[in-house]
Amino acid sequence: MFRLSSIGSHKSPVLKLHANPFVEGRSRFSDRVPEGSDLTAKVYVRVRFERGRDVLAQLDTGAAWSVLDPAILRFLGSSLDWLEPTRLSTRFGSLAGHLVRTPITFLADEGPSITLPGTFFVSEHWPSGLTFLGYSGLLDSMRFALDPQANDFYFGLPAEGC
Amino acid sequence: MYHGPATEESEDGMAEPIKVPYEETAEEYAARIRDLVENDRVGGARKLVAEAIERFPDHPALTGWQKALARAQATLSPATGVDRSAEFAWIQRNASSYRGQWVAVLGDKLLAHAATAGELASKLDVIPTDVPPFLHRIS
Numbered sequence: 001m002f003r004l005s006s007i008g009s010h011k012s013p014v015l016k017l018h019a020n021p022f023v024e025g026r027s028r029f030s031d032r033v034p035e036g037s038d039l040t041a042k043v044y045v046r047v048r049f050e051r052g053r054d055v056l057a058q059l060d061t062g063a064a065w066s067v068l069d070p071a072i073l074r075f076l077g078s079s080l081d082w083l084e085p086t087r088l089s090t091r092f093g094s095l096a097g098h099l100v101r102t103p104i105t106f107l108a109d110e111g112p113s114i115t116l117p118g119t120f121f122v123s124e125h126w127p128s129g130l131t132f133l134g135y136s137g138l139l140d141s142m143r144f145a146l147d148p149q150a151n152d153f154y155f156g157l158p159a160e161g162c
Numbered sequence: 163m164y165h166g167p168a169t170e171e172s173e174d175g176m177a178e179p180i181k182v183p184y185e186e187t188a189e190e191y192a193a194r195i196r197d198l199v200e201n202d203r204v205g206g207a208r209k210l211v212a213e214a215i216e217r218f219p220d221h222p223a224l225t226g227w228q229k230a231l232a233r234a235q236a237t238l239s240p241a242t243g244v245d246r247s248a249e250f251a252w253i254q255r256n257a258s259s260y261r262g263q264w265v266a267v268l269g270d271k272l273l274a275h276a277a278t279a280g281e282l283a284s285k286l287d288v289i290p291t292d293v294p295p296f297l298h299r300i301s
Binding site for chain 1: 236244246279297301
């Protein structure tokens with residue numbers, strides 16, 4: 001069972017599981033984009049890419065891969081690592097693109113933020129303005145939990161040895 | 163896919179099957195890995211890339227897949243989150259004037275706007291700020 005620890009010191013875990021530390025970071029997520037007309041609530045978290053580029057990205061635990069808005073590439077510098085050309089099935093059809101790796105930071109309002117080199121699919125055919133955070137090579141490399149009533153996104157490093 | 167001759171002559175003149183172990187090449191491994199990735203079978207792709215790398219360490223056809231399929235190493239970051247309530251409020255108030263554009267907003271101030279992310283990035287390069295602005299494409 002999850003329990004909230006007292007808020008304050010960055011050293012104490014924010015969230016515990018069976019009395020053991022689970023994650024130490026927390027941020028407030030948005031359930032819609034600021035100007036959005038989408039009536040269905042989603043989970044948008046604040047992330048930072050290289051060179052201090054802060055954007056909203058949609059959490060999508062059901063997606064096998066993260067998808068990077070191709071426009072974000074314009075904001076990035078030398079840290080972008082082009083990996084393999086591939087083709088993925090998306091909501092916009094089967095798209096040709098590349099798997100790339102670039103650092104992404106999950107920004108915490110409480111506790112420490114975390115950075116990881118995330119693997120993203122990027123395609124010039126993907127519409128601008130949408131970045132999705134999917135499972136493989138990103139969310140499966142960290143711990144996270146959601147409190148939908150409070151719009152809190154908890155996150156942290158994975159358990160040691162994982 | 164050629165697996166060698168199917169039979170050979172035995173002493174009694176009868177054809178017998180030959181067991182020729184098939185050696186998959188690094189490129190064939192890579193093709194199979196790509197196929198698994200493109201079908202969202204990431205677990206299978208990870209197992210296959212591990213097997214392939216064991217046979218072909220550092221092979222250029224496989225190292226990219228090895229990297230793409232590896233779990234990322236997360237580390238704590240000194241970066242701190244910024245309350246973006248003011249930025250979100252600015253976007254809500256002004257969205258109608260910037261439809262289809264990228265905006266960079268800090269607090270309740272618009273730092274720059276542009277039709278493309280590339281243009282916005284160029285503008286931001288000459289606008290130093292202590293706190294990173296919030297970037298958003300207004301749909």
